[in-house]
Amino acid sequence: MSWMQKLYRTYESILEQGVTDDAEPLTPVGHTIQNAHIVIVIDGQGNFQTARVMPPKTAILLPATESSENRTSGEAPHPLADKIQYVAKDYADYGGEKKAYFEGYLKQLKAWCESPFAHPKVQAVLHYVAKGRVVADLVEAGIFPLDSYGKVLNKWETEGDAPPIFSVLPKTKGEIEFGSALVCWQVEIAGDVHSQTWTDKTIQRSWADYAASEKAEKGFCLVQGEETVISTMHPAKLRHTGDKAKLISSNDTAGYTFRGRFATAEEAASVSADVSAKAHSALRWLISRQGIRNGDQVTVAWAISGKPIPSPMKDISAELNWADMENWDISAVENPDEATAQRLPENSEASPDWSVNIGRAAAQIIKKKLHGYQAELKEHEQISLIMLDSATPGRMALTYYQEFLPADYFANLDAWIDDFSWYQRYSIEVQNGKKIDKRTQWRFVPPSPYSIAEAVYGKSLSDTLKKQLYARLLPVIAGGTSVPIPEDLVQKSFQAACNPNGCENWEWQRNIGVACALYKGWRARHHDLSQRRTYPMSLDPQNRSRDYIFGRLLAVAEHLERTALRIANETRATNAENYMQRFVMRPFHTWEQLETNLKPYKDRLRKDYPVRISEKFVLTSPIGFLNNRENEINQLICMLDDLKQEGCDLDKPLEPEFLLGYHSQKMAYRNKSNQPEQEVTETHE
Numbered sequence: 001m002s003w004m005q006k007l008y009r010t011y012e013s014i015l016e017q018g019v020t021d022d023a024e025p026l027t028p029v030g031h032t033i034q035n036a037h038i039v040i041v042i043d044g045q046g047n048f049q050t051a052r053v054m055p056p057k058t059a060i061l062l063p064a065t066e067s068s069e070n071r072t073s074g075e076a077p078h079p080l081a082d083k084i085q086y087v088a089k090d091y092a093d094y095g096g097e098k099k100a101y102f103e104g105y106l107k108q109l110k111a112w113c114e115s116p117f118a119h120p121k122v123q124a125v126l127h128y129v130a131k132g133r134v135v136a137d138l139v140e141a142g143i144f145p146l147d148s149y150g151k152v153l154n155k156w157e158t159e160g161d162a163p164p165i166f167s168v169l170p171k172t173k174g175e176i177e178f179g180s181a182l183v184c185w186q187v188e189i190a191g192d193v194h195s196q197t198w199t200d201k202t203i204q205r206s207w208a209d210y211a212a213s214e215k216a217e218k219g220f221c222l223v224q225g226e227e228t229v230i231s232t233m234h235p236a237k238l239r240h241t242g243d244k245a246k247l248i249s250s251n252d253t254a255g256y257t258f259r260g261r262f263a264t265a266e267e268a269a270s271v272s273a274d275v276s277a278k279a280h281s282a283l284r285w286l287i288s289r290q291g292i293r294n295g296d297q298v299t300v301a302w303a304i305s306g307k308p309i310p311s312p313m314k315d316i317s318a319e320l321n322w323a324d325m326e327n328w329d330i331s332a333v334e335n336p337d338e339a340t341a342q343r344l345p346e347n348s349e350a351s352p353d354w355s356v357n358i359g360r361a362a363a364q365i366i367k368k369k370l371h372g373y374q375a376e377l378k379e380h381e382q383i384s385l386i387m388l389d390s391a392t393p394g395r396m397a398l399t400y401y402q403e404f405l406p407a408d409y410f411a412n413l414d415a416w417i418d419d420f421s422w423y424q425r426y427s428i429e430v431q432n433g434k435k436i437d438k439r440t441q442w443r444f445v446p447p448s449p450y451s452i453a454e455a456v457y458g459k460s461l462s463d464t465l466k467k468q469l470y471a472r473l474l475p476v477i478a479g480g481t482s483v484p485i486p487e488d489l490v491q492k493s494f495q496a497a498c499n500p501n502g503c504e505n506w507e508w509q510r511n512i513g514v515a516c517a518l519y520k521g522w523r524a525r526h527h528d529l530s531q532r533r534t535y536p537m538s539l540d541p542q543n544r545s546r547d548y549i550f551g552r553l554l555a556v557a558e559h560l561e562r563t564a565l566r567i568a569n570e571t572r573a574t575n576a577e578n579y580m581q582r583f584v585m586r587p588f589h590t591w592e593q594l595e596t597n598l599k600p601y602k603d604r605l606r607k608d609y610p611v612r613i614s615e616k617f618v619l620t621s622p623i624g625f626l627n628n629r630e631n632e633i634n635q636l637i638c639m640l641d642d643l644k645q646e647g648c649d650l651d652k653p654l655e656p657e658f659l660l661g662y663h664s665q666k667m668a669y670r671n672k673s674n675q676p677e678q679e680v681t682e683t684h685e
Contacts, residue, residue: 007279046127085179089132095151315448362443420521455514551661564601
């Protein structure tokens with residue numbers, strides 16, 4: 001029950017601080033949130049004034065009992081605002097198809113109004129509904145149209161626009177059931193500015209006091225540790241107003257919810273009505289405010305104080321305005337020059353602009369943002385992290401729960417950034433005069449959970465697989481260096497990245513960044529300490545690993561051929577890309593074929609004069625460019641020969657480290673500042 005205790009304390013803390021959120025208010029005890037469809041305006045004596053249809057999906061706060069909040073079928077009226085079939089005595093007279101529950105609603109409303117906690121606005125509603133003219137007044141106000149038999153029309157087939165009620169009520173085979181329209185009340189009293197009953201806090205207090213006075217059954221609350229009124233039914237609607245799944249439920253007396261160990265549900269666990277209502281209300285508020293949703297799966301990180309906490313499942317990089325880097329404060333970045341050295345180009349090309357690279361600064365900027373959250377917290381203020389999911393419409397489960405101190409929580413997020421950062425492909429929009437251009441950026445950051453899911457599963461990604469992946473990733477991101485990433489994810493991402501023909505080019509580029517990040521992090525957290533290794537951000541010429549060298553070799557060949565193709569204004573895939581899968585399986589044998597295929601492209605580059613390769617760039621010395629690439633190839637081949645002399649099998653399948661060498665070499669070419677010579681210069685015509 002630790003999670004419930006933390007949520008209960010969070011509710012009390014938020015209430016004490018007076019933290020407000022108009023979009024999703026903290027639900028008072030004894031209240032629930034539901035979508036309203038019609039508001040009826042009456043005066044203080046209960047006389048009808050007017051009515052109007054509410055905008056679609058208008059959620060309001062309304063008083064509720066434990067039974068009404070959890071009703072699925074049968075009679076369980078809300079105390080004040082409810083559906084037509086509850087509040088309208090004349091519901092059946094106008095063709096209502098559902099069972100009418102007016103008598104139960106009226107009885108409950110009378111009991112409230114006759115108690116010491118009665119409220120004048122609630123009494124006005126009682127006086128009005130007792131007249132039995134709710135539907136009749138709505139018909140006269142034009143809310144409900146009638147058919148030729150004097151019944152409420154349930155399907156609009158006439159020419160012209162349908163009345164607004166048809167756009168807010170759910171339809172079954174094109175028909176509405178007007179009894180499902182939820183009615184709320186607006187009571188206009190002279191001098192009272194809070195005419196809307198669902199926003200009047202005095203009505204909320206009135207109902208809470210009355211509901212507390214009616215409870216009698218007591219028991220031992222496991223959260224508070226004392227005898228108090230026990231809740232027999234717990235709230236739902238945690239993720240949205242139509243959510244029926246519950247975290248705590250024991251209504252299955254015939255199954256094995258608690259039977260076999262306990263005779264009654266209360267012996268298994270008992271929670272006070274006050275704790276249950278406040279804990280669920282706090283969770284609902286947190287989910288709406290800062291929850292990360294993945295279908296029915298929700299992840300929430302929070303502090304008891306209610307201060308914002310970044311979720312491990314959120315892509316912080318996507319929140320920053322990377323197109324406005326020039327105005328950033330990067331004073332705390334380790335290498336700030338890296339963030340500003342490369343400016344966005346003035347014009348856009350159809351192909352990605354590889355010169356846009358912000359290097360390690362991206363990871364450091366994200367860390368700085370995370371530490372901004374940490375600075376707002378007290379040293380010993382607890383952070384809780386929870387993941388919820390539901391396998392069925394009625395049951396919800398905690399699939400992950402952990403508590404942290406701020407220093408540990410943010411240190412774990414820093415560890416995720418340090419271990420799993422690699423160049424990730426992002427597309428941004430940049431204002432260029434009156435039009436917006438799309439640019440490609442490579443940020444040295446960890447991949448987002450969604451990018452990992454797309455890279456690992458590709459077109460086979462389903463909601464179920466995505467949920468399973470997120471549940472496996474959360475402990476890795478939030479657990480720190482002691483939690484390694486599952487190796488099967490590393491291998492699947494490696495296989496996807498080695499297949500450039502299985503997806504669009506931008507997807508393949510993204511897959512490479514994700515695969516490199518996962519392998520880098522896997523090696524950094526390897527369970528065998530002797531196998532752990534860290535990789536630098538930039539190209540590592542001193543790395544003598546066979547896989548790393550072969551990766552570099554393929555990247556050099558690709559760069560050489562790509563440049564030759566650009567001279568001829570060709571945009572097709574290179575031989576290096578087409579042969580990549582074969583290269584991974586038999587690298588040395590495939591290289592011999594690739595080297596033969598490079599000859600015609602080398603011939604194109606044997607020119608000692610400048611050649612234009614795009615509208616923006618010219619190759620100042622093609623033959624110099626060719627000589628540099630051939631020198632690089634020769635150096636790499638020499639390294640491989642040395643490994644062969646040492647007994648290394650050059651033709652066995654490559655490991656994922658191959659991608660690190662391949663991508664590092666490509667990034668060295670993309671980032672002009674890393675090139676030893678200025679082979680490509682911008683024209684100034």
